[in-house]
Amino acid sequence: MEHDHHHAAPDIPAGANTAKDPVCGMTVAVKPDGRHAEFQGETFHFCSEKCQSKFKADPWFYASGRAAGQKKAAPANVQYTCPMHPEIVRDAPGSCPICGMALEPMVPSDExxxxxxxxxxRMWISAAAAVPLIILTMGELVALSVRDWIGHQTASYLEFVLATPIILWAALPFFRRGWDSIVNRSPNMWTLISIGVAAAYLYSLVATFLPGVFPEQYRMGHGVGTYFEAAVVIVALVLVGQVLELRARERTGDAIRALLDLAPKTARRILPDGTEYDAPLENIMEGDRLRVxxxxxxxVDGTVIEGRSSLDESMLTGESMPVEKGPGDEVTGATINKNGSLVMEAGKVGSDTVLAQIVAMVSNARRSRAPIQGLADRVSAIFVPTVVVIAIVAFVVWLIFGPEPALVFAIASAVSVLIIACPCALGLATPISITTAAGRGAQAGVLIKDAEALERMAGVDTLIVDKTGTLTMGKPKLTDTVALGDVTETDLLSLAAALERGSEHPLAEAIVEGAEAQGAPRQEATDxxxxxGKGVQGRVGGRAVALGNAAMMREMGLDTAQAESKADTLRAEGKTAMFVALDGALVGIVAVADPIKESTAQAIRELHAQGLRVIMATGDNERTAQAVAGKLGIDEVRAGILPEAKKDLIDQLRRDGHKIAMAGDGVNDAPALAAADVGIAMGTGADVAMESAGITLLGGDLMGIVRARKLARATLRNIKQNLFFAFAYNALGV
Incomplete structure (x- = not known):
């Protein structure tokens, strides 16, 4: 096991008794007064207090040797990225080489x-220095002539004393970023601030200590004017802006922190001898038995092995209705156990859990780069050099044509131009909107994998949807039982279920579950x-029973004409109708269908209201597809098509100039999801589908598409507003 903390290896005297630290594996000298702990009659020795504390939190884990013998999902090393340039990724904190902004952790921590x-x-100290500086220089405007009381030269020295720590310490990050921007030939806001503040401070320094270098005409009443207060006020105001932006960026990570907080800090581990204790979550491994x-x-994610309970899975699906769980059922980490006690086996732990994947997706969206970001970058790249040129022109014009003292006015004008043009808001207009949208989307069950998907979603005009698992539940259910002749519906269902218990067909499970749900007597089939391709047959209670399609019935010599009209009606509704025969006579029909999700119809109506064209693309047959489309009011149907054909359909529509979103849940949808402008995966579907999609709907609910599109359009509108106002303000200021 890796030694995950840093300290020097202890010096062990020759011949001394040694022991192995069970936490980090280091060899340590056994001392009577050394760090040690007792567990199950054995004494363990430790190299540091940190190892001792870890052991005491979970002694069985370390004493049993599992810590060294198995690899648990350790947290990944923290990486840092620039909020304005997400392609910059570093292993340590620092400044962005492009814009100079401080790098931030990719996944926010609780700290x-x-x-x-x-x-x-830095902001508060700068503000504290700025107040007396303003009083010293502008006090006479409010009848506080401090400069007259203490004398001009003394006032200048006092200004120097107040301003110097602010410029050399509080403004130091700005100068570092400004220098980096010059070295990297990427002029930005820090270039402007650094030049402006340095110019004001250096000019004031010369004016205070070497006033004689200025010609007589540059002197005012008591000497050469200084601009210490301007430099300090600029630093203080920029720091206020930085603090506000950092707080905004901190808030955009709140959704991720809230997701991280959903997981408990400990899990109750059950040992082989039946004893139980609370172990730190990071020590839980695959195969551990846990009590909930x-x-x-x-x-963590896993499987129930004992007990029954209802779980609140709203964190995963957005649904408030509890879900019943029993032995064999899978459970997801961070969902809430409502009423019963469960024993589960840990399956996926650490970064493999659903919760960890959700966190990773939101985190990726936070730092991904929307295409519209390029607009802000292009504006900044032109704007900054332009401002520097304007500042130089202003300096030259004031120096040549300005009133006396021209140099003072020239420098002041150039400094004013450099500072007012600071493009902070311009550069952050897009990232703040994107990160906020990603956080809000996660809370609404819409996971945005990358910002590009969000930006493209706003322009989508056509939605292609898979049928099974997207529009429908994805699992067949018994819908109809039609008795013909003397057999009751309950008896008919009992016979059908008895046969289907031996079948592996997907529809068999629906019939068996339907019979159990309706309380039909359980019978066993033999032979x-x-x-x-036709059906199943056998003996139930000594009688010959068959269940299958019309072809099977005809082979048995049965006439299905009397039942065909009813079967056709069921098929027209998108259901699969199966005939049941008893002792050579047709006795009924059972029908199975994949039910439409409750929210699908409303979602389709709202998408139509937003102006979207909706196309169903399914591998299912034309009749079933048309039946579902008819119920939902879907515009077009492409039935019986293979995965490649779905992708070809998308490619053709894109060539025709349409912006396509594809919603699907299966492995067969992955090529189409990747080909579309925006891929939307159902969170209830296959992992491959989610990997191929830019947006995942956690609960598999199509209303999530409505929410995603509204969120995308609002975000894009907000980005454009931010860019306009940021640019307008800076341009107007210049």
């Missing part, structure tokens, strides 16, 4: 931002035989 803490401190008490959150 407060060090940069925010540091900049807040009523009211507790499920610690079971599956007739491929």
């Amino acid at each position: 407060p931002s060090e940069e925010l803490t540091d900049f807040t401190r 008490r009523p009211g507790d959150a499920i610690p 079971f035989d599956a007739v491929t």
